[in-house]
Amino acid sequence: MSEPTVTVVIGAYNAMPYLTRCLESVVEQSLGDHTLECLAVDDGSTDGTGKELDRFAAAHPAVVRVVHQRNSGGPSGPRNVAIAQARGRYVFFLDADDYLGPNAMRRMIDMAERNGSDVVLGKYVGVDCEVPRSMFESNQEVVDLATSRVWNALTPHKLFRRSLLLERGLRFDEDIRIGEDRLFVTKAYLQASVISVVADEDCYYKVKRADQGNITSSYSDLGKRFEVARRIMAAIAALSEPGPVRDAALLRTFRGGLLDSFSWRFPLMEESEQTEAMAVVKAEVERFYTPELDAQLTAPHRIFAHCARHGLRRELIDVIEFLKEERARRRPAHEVVVDQGRAYATYPHFRDGTAGIPDSCYDITGELRQDDRLDAVQWRGGRRRGVLRLSGHGFIERVRTREPATELVLRRRGDGQEVRVPTRPVPTADPDAGPAGFTADLDPARALDGGPLTHGVWDVYLDVRTQGLSTRRRFGARKAADLAPATSGGSGRLAVKPYYTAYGNLSLDVTARKKTRRPKTLKRRVGSGLRGLGRRLGGRKLRRIARLRGRSTASTRP
Template identity: 80%
Template sequence: MSEPTVTVVIGAYNAMPYLTRCLESVVEQSPGAYTIECLAVDDGSTDGTDKELDRFAAGHPGLVRVVHQPNSGGPSGPRNVALGLARGRYVFFLDADDHLGPHALRRMIDMAERNHSDVVLGKYVGVDCNVPTSMFEADQDVVDLATSRVWNALAPHKLFRRSFLDERGLRFDEDIRIGEDRLFVTKAYLQASTISVLASEDCYYKVKRDDQGNITSGFSDLMKRFEVGRRLMAAIAVHSEPGPVRDAALLRTFRGGLLDSFSWRFPLLDESDRREAMDMVKEQLDAFYTPELDARMTAPHRLFAHCARHGLHRELLEIIEFLKEERSRRRPAPAVIVDGGRAYAAYPYFRDGTAGIPDSCYDITGELRQDDRLDAVEWRRIRRGGVLRLRGYGRIENVPTTEPATELVLRLRDDGREVRLPTRPAPLPDAAPGHALDDALAGFTAEIDLTRALDGAPLPKGVWDVYLNVRTQGLSTRRRFGARKADGAAAATGGRSGGLQVKPYYTLGYGNLSLDVTAASRGRREKWLPKRLRRQMRRRLGGLGRRLGGRSLGRS
């Protein structure tokens, strides 16, 4: 029997009734020239999962194979059994609760064949649950692990080249039941020669079960999560060299593993376990934590790291309690202190000499969020054409707006060239709902004269994306502008300024404002002349038409 192109691996334990849709999505694939086998391992199910697997195997001989085994206690065992029996050139790990898009396997294999990929991520879709999406903005033939957001997708639901897994000895650790997938995928990422992303096809549908039996993000045993973090650090040290790729892996592991484990569950541990966990994290921080990583952390992560490294047990518990109450809205967000052009969140022990925690742990300057709104896009006629007028407001969240200064930035999509345009203060009649009264100062208007926007010269033709810079108290933020709009705010109709035509529009998906600038149509030029000159032109053209024996030329 010839080897199939891909083996779909399903580890199944008490997966009814979701299993039926899962299996249907495999047998209904449109593989084209490729061939599929489905290898399902029943891990001692007691709810009829075993019978449903056998029914599909009987109905699809040669396509569905089933292995029955006693319960192993976790997903690693069934996956490893299937890997040992898989015959496909590729393997894809599919959870029994989830299902595939109809063209998923063919499109992912196409991507892998074209790029000689060891790993292919197909686009995730959440069904009543959230899934990672940041890495699926566009297809990527070759991913740069130093900068890619694939680190946010460490579940094993991907296409892997089987020879790559075998050569590297990649298998799931069976002695852990929490985070085994994160460990497997991290090792695969760091050893793969090529990782690709397929974003143009909905490939994997992650389903939230009614009983939430497939949701493990809660981590019932927190100490095991700390242990997984330690193993991840060891794997990163073995499979990467110091540099940007290692830093990306460490950042994901510190932020999304070790330091995040200091959650509301941490105070529920026995004190001996708490201190053991702090020692475990300190060991990893001392070995791998650098100033460069610290600068990329959030303020709570920096506080957790400092407390763990310096044995501040009581202070750590108080900070965790503060964050828990803040997130549950039983406590307001910490005050923001602006000092020397930096912003600090006044979490517990800020500038408290007894704890000795440095200000840098509270620094949120890089985390500040911009709040803005587009109120109107208006085309205003002037003698020689027109100008585009924008009205709105911009502020920095949680920072009082004093001495406001906003600035529009137009960025040419083709080459990244930027044009900065000043705005004029236009105080809001009332502060925005929920904002402090001084936020009335955040209002602005701006007029864009296309004929003079580029240092007195016409704006080059192309698509210009609109950004808004906001500055106050020595702080600054910037982001794309227009996604949040006032009720009834619509894009202005196109207009002309000199020899340029501009069409404002909102981008698909995010709804941000962009300007499409093109050459003005010659046939419409007379409409921009003064009325006296237009009448003279028509009289002359009309007379010329009669002399040539044709019809008089009227309005265009």
């Protein structure tokens, strides 16, 4: 029997009625020249899952194989059984509640074959739930682990080269029930030669069950969550060298496994359990925490790390309870203090001399968000010297606007060339905006150091500065309700077409103005009329007229 190209692994436990659609999506794959086997492991189901698997195996004997076993207590056991029995060149892990897009396997295998990929991510789609999306902005033939957002997608629903799993001994840890997938994928990422991303095809549909039976957040053993994070960080240390890739892996674990485990459940633990959990975090912080990581964490994460490291259990609980209340209110409850060009969130124990938590833990300067709105895009002036007027407002959320210094910034696509356009402050009726209204006049013929803008597309950004703080983002996505459509215009020899991108942001398409024909003069019209008359009269008649004119002229000479 020939080796299939891919083995789709399904670990199934009480997965009805979702299992049927899952299996249908596998056997209906558009594979092209590739071949597929489906290896399903029934993990001691009691709801008819086993019978449904057998039914599909009978209907598709060349594709579906079924293994029945006693319940193992988690997803790791069935997946490991399947790894041992898989025959495909690649292995893909599919949860029994979820399903595949029709072209998923073909697109991911093609990507792997083209690049020699050990791991391929196919675009996720959430069905009544949120899924990671940041890594699927565009196809990536070869991922840079130091900068890629694939670290935000650590579930095992990916295509793996089977030789990678066998040669590296990659298996799921069966003694943990939550986070085992993050540990497995982290190890795979760090040992893969090439990782690729398919972003232009909906590959994996993640389904939220009505009973939430597949949502691991219901598992509340925080002690094991901390243990999983500890194992992940140990794996990172063993499989990577100090540098950007290790920092990216550690950052994901600090943010999405270790420090965020200090959730609302932490205050409900026994004091001895709290102390033990803090000791785990302290050990990892002292081993791996660096200034580079600190700069990329949020203020709550930095506070958590400091409290764990210095044994501030009571202060830690105070901050957790405060954040819980903020989330319940769905709005920030803390104030923002600006001091010497830095912004600080006044979470509990801010500048509390007794607790001694440094201001740097509360620093949110890098987290500030900008609020802005485009109110008008209008051409002013004559046809030959038009000026594009942009009006709106921009301010930094939760920071009082004082002496605003707002500027529009035009950035040319391709080379990143920038042009800054000063604004004039104007009053605004928006109570949140306060004195943050502005108007800017852009003369395309003089904007670039007194000369014309170069041809191309210029994206519009808005810089907002106040109290020594500054933010910048693309401008135009939020618009006034009565904003009139943008119209084309020009200045000098330039034609400028304002338009909105797929994300709603404002851009300017600058090209050469089309030349217009000059109106013909009366003399030219007369001349052309005589030439036309000549053609009609013919050459003989013209010569006769010329002789007659010559005689007439001669008779009048003195």
